[in-house]
Amino acid sequence: MDAKEIGTIIKKRRKHLGVNQQTLSDLAGIGLNTLVAIERGEGNPQLSTLLTILDTLGLQMDINLKTLDYETM
Amino acid sequence: MDAKEIGTIIKKRRKHLGVNQQTLSDLAGIGLNTLVAIERGEGNPQLSTLLTILDTLGLQMDINLKTLDYETM
């Protein structure tokens, strides 16, 4: 789970909910530029920024033990 | 999942692995002060900082749909 993956998830979820970037940035109360950068995986957002966006989209963050990654075995 | 919860998880995991804050901060390559703040839930780390610490501890971040929280129903 890196910044790019997170951006993809956010963008996908936003589209699924049928809202544009401007609306999401308003609802979440974060700057449009910030949201754009995060969705593109080019950002390194602060935890609060990320959590706010996820929450607005009905998503949550979880922390778990690393799982086996068969790709790299 | 807020900053405080994340800090608790990190601290618990670090203790479970038997390493002190100095060692973890060295292994992860982040400043000691930064780690301390995060563990205490007083920090608002950048995504890269958080991911590095989690990775060092053998933890990973996941994003999921919000689950029903019976506590608040």
Next chain:
DNA sequence: AGCAAAACCACAACATATTGTGATATGGAT
């Protein structure tokens, strides 16, 4: 109580995220 390790705090310097403005590029529909 006394000791040593671990954890925490305060400060200043530096690095970087966030924001608004305004402009440009891209996409889909007719």
Next chain:
DNA sequence: ATCCATATCACAATATGTTGTGGTTTTGCT
């Protein structure tokens, strides 16, 4: 091809995270 909403980009100003240093407090153990 044209139009319009959406998405992306560039820039400067501001806010905030990160770091090292040095000191203080707390914890765990005997």
